[in-house]
Amino acid sequence: MKEGAFKALSDETEFFDNTDNLYAEILILRVTVQIKRGLLRDYIDATESLKCPHGKIELSESIKNISSQKRELVCSFQEYTENALLNRILKQTFAILLKSKDVTHERKKKIHKLLTYFSCVEPIDLRFVNWNIHFNRCNATYQMLIYICHWIYDEWLINHSQKKGTKRSFEDDQKMSRLYEKFVLEYFRREHPELNANAPHLSWQLDDSIDKMLPIMKTDVTLENENRILIIDTKYYNSMLQNTYNSSTQHSHNMYQIFTYVKNLAYETQSANKTVSGMLLYAKTNEAISPDQDYKMSGNRISVKSLDLNKDFTEIRSQLDAIAKIV
Secondary structure (H helix, E strand, O other): OOOOOEEEEOOOEEEEOOHHHHHHHHHHHHHHHHHHHOOOOEEEEEEEEEOOOOOEEOHHHHHHHHHOOOOOEEEEEEEEEOOOHHHHHHHHHHHHHHHOOOOOHHHHHHHHHHHHHHOOOOOOOHHHOOOOOOOOOOOHHHHHHHHHHHHHHHHHHHHHOOOOOOOOOOOOHHHHHHHHHHHHHHHHHHHOOOOOOEOOEEOOOOOOOOOOOOOOEEOOEEEEOOOEEEEEEEEOOOOOOEEEOOEEEOOHHHHHHHHHHHHHHHHHOHHHOOEEEEEEEEEOOOOOOOOOEEEEEOOEEEEEEEEOOOOOHHHHHHHHHHHHHOO
């Protein structure tokens, strides 16, 4: 990103003039919250030379020590420590950001301050990390942190392989989809405080109280002002359109989904006299045809748009700002 600034709303007004600054600030904020909760601790395998035995004694290595008059036993054991894989990934990602010329001095100072909490954590070579990490109740708060780290590392690889503009991809597309959804939501929350940006559950508008086995309706992004509500469903697919009989059409299940969301919310809010509309917002691919349509369906507008993530951030911002104007 060469021009303009992405303004984040926090305790003070901050400006992002490039993506590295944006990534750094997101990670700083989330890691700060995680430190307050407490860094993850886990059992890891360790081997040390000790004067007093602890854990399993490694005989062959211990004999070598005794033969060399070191008089220490080599023991292997499990240690409950903060030197866990997820913390090592965080620390190494911070190291990438510290080397970036685009990250401001003030943010680097914040990173150095946070790294004091990682003094017992060893660095790791991210090239050999298996990013298909299993998350559970113990490490669930790290899930989005690791997605962001993967994003930063992926960006670093693109920049260092001279393939700028190449669309990034994760081994698990669901992770990328989730991060794309969060990015759009957080942008509207920070950049457009005049809109109430949330991701609420919607209620089925039933003629009776029977709702057994009905699916949950969870929106990705909902923007609301005094008169209008826009439901945005973000989509990160390999293909923005479906091809049937040599014809490109909208993904049918996505259209059914957004239509259902809009009609149920419109019915629920009819007494408030609010206009409800919906949008499918695809991450743009290299396809020749990009969806850019507006439909009128039973009194509500349903739009299908694409967001080009390969553009400079100023252009991404312009696309999102244009969406905010139609609410």
